[in-house]
Amino acid sequence: TGSTRPQRLLKAVQKNASRGDPQSVISAIDRFCHSSEWAMNVGDEKGVILDSVVCEVSPGCALELGTYCGYSTVRIGRLLPPGAKLITLEFNPDYAKVARQVIDFAGLQEKVLLVEGPSGDLIPKMKEQYGITTFDLVFLDHWKDRYLPDTKLLEECGLLRKGSILLADNVICPGTPDYLAYVRSSPRYESKYFKSHLEYTKVEDGLEKSIFLG
Ligand SMILES: Cc1ncccc1-c1cc(O)c2nc[nH]c(=O)c2c1
Ligand SMILES: [Mg+2]
Numbered sequence: 001t002g003s004t005r006p007q008r009l010l011k012a013v014q015k016n017a018s019r020g021d022p023q024s025v026i027s028a029i030d031r032f033c034h035s036s037e038w039a040m041n042v043g044d045e046k047g048v049i050l051d052s053v054v055c056e057v058s059p060g061c062a063l064e065l066g067t068y069c070g071y072s073t074v075r076i077g078r079l080l081p082p083g084a085k086l087i088t089l090e091f092n093p094d095y096a097k098v099a100r101q102v103i104d105f106a107g108l109q110e111k112v113l114l115v116e117g118p119s120g121d122l123i124p125k126m127k128e129q130y131g132i133t134t135f136d137l138v139f140l141d142h143w144k145d146r147y148l149p150d151t152k153l154l155e156e157c158g159l160l161r162k163g164s165i166l167l168a169d170n171v172i173c174p175g176t177p178d179y180l181a182y183v184r185s186s187p188r189y190e191s192k193y194f195k196s197h198l199e200y201t202k203v204e205d206g207l208e209k210s211i212f213l214g
Contacts, residue, residue, distance in 0.1 A: 005037055006069050006098040012036065013105055020107035022078035029071050029102075033200045041071035042141060042169050043199025049207050050139065050167065054079045057165050059136035063126075064088040065119050065150060066142030070099035070106075072169075076139065077108035086112045087130060089119045091142070119146055123153045134161040140179075141169040147179035155188075155212075162214030173198045173205040183210040 003011075009032055016028040030044045042050055050072060054062075058081050067073055067090035077086050090096040096116045103112050113130070115122055119142060126132040138154065140147050147168055154160050171180055171193070183189045191210040198205040 004094060005039055006095055008032075008037065009039055009069050010098045010101055013102055017105065019105055022074050022106040022108060025074050025102060025106040026071065026078075029069070030200075038200055040068060041199055042075070043071075046169065046196045046199060046205070046207055047072070047075050049194045049196060050075055051079060053165065053167050053207075053209060054137065057137045058084075059086075060084050061132060061135055062086045062137040062139070063135045063159075064139045064141065065146070066090065066140070067099045067114055068095050068141075070102035070114075072139060072141060073099065073103055073112055073114070074106045074108060076137075077103070077106070077111050080111050084111065087126070087132070088112060088114050089122050089142070090114060090116055091118050119150050120153065123150060123159070124157050126157065126159055132159065135159055135164055136161075138164070138166045139169070140166060144170060144174050144176045144179075147176045148182055151179065151182070160212040162212065164212040166208075166210040166212065168208045168210070169205075170198075171206055171208045173203055180208060183208060188213050 012032040013025055013028045017024040033039050054076050067088040073088050100114055103109055183191045189210045194207045196206050
């Protein structure tokens with residue numbers, strides 16, 4: 001039986017990147033996706049916007065919803081301040097298996113905790129199981145129909161504080177209309193759209209950055 005796309009992406013990292021060098025892992029994945037096979041990583045164009053938000057927030061504690069192969073996990077992890085932690089949730093065990101190896105190859109395993117399972121079940125366990133008080137930054141990049149329910153869950157579980165930042169991928173393509181309407185109309189959020197393109201394509205997409213006002 002053949003390999004999967006995540007497995008081929010991992011092989012490209014192992015072949016073309018340098019162990020312990022997160023930037024080389026990012027570049028190897030982008031090269032693979034530009035010249036070999038498209039894959040649903042946030043990519044280099046939206047990735048630069050993600051980087052700027054991570055640097056601005058400089059989160060002590062961050063959450064990523066949707067790990068996939070770990071590309072954005074590495075982008076975020078490489079920019080975390082010393083002692084900061086990133087928890088990343090992935091539902092698909094095959095993706096998680098590849099992502100663990102990508103994260104380890106980048107040398108970020110001390111900063112990143114990958115948890116397998118459905119975000120809707122794991123979010124309510126964050127405080128008791130992982131000792132989280134609140135998240136300074138949440139990157140939403142899992143499944144468009146889970147953005148809104150998981151945001152409401154984060155609110156209800158007291159996992160957001162005044163000033164917590166939500167950054168959401170794919171708000172145009174594939175699109176998350178209910179989530180956008182919510183964060184743009186709710187008095188509890190100040191929201192801003194960063195226009196960009198679907199990873200590795202010319203199709204419009206963008207990131208929505210929303211500040212929780214408490
Ligand atoms: C897969 C796909 N096909 C065509 C257009 C967009 C996508 C696409 C792109 C992404 O960045 C995604 N991120 C997280 N989760 C997704 O499901 C997802 C899907
Ligand atoms: Mg995405």
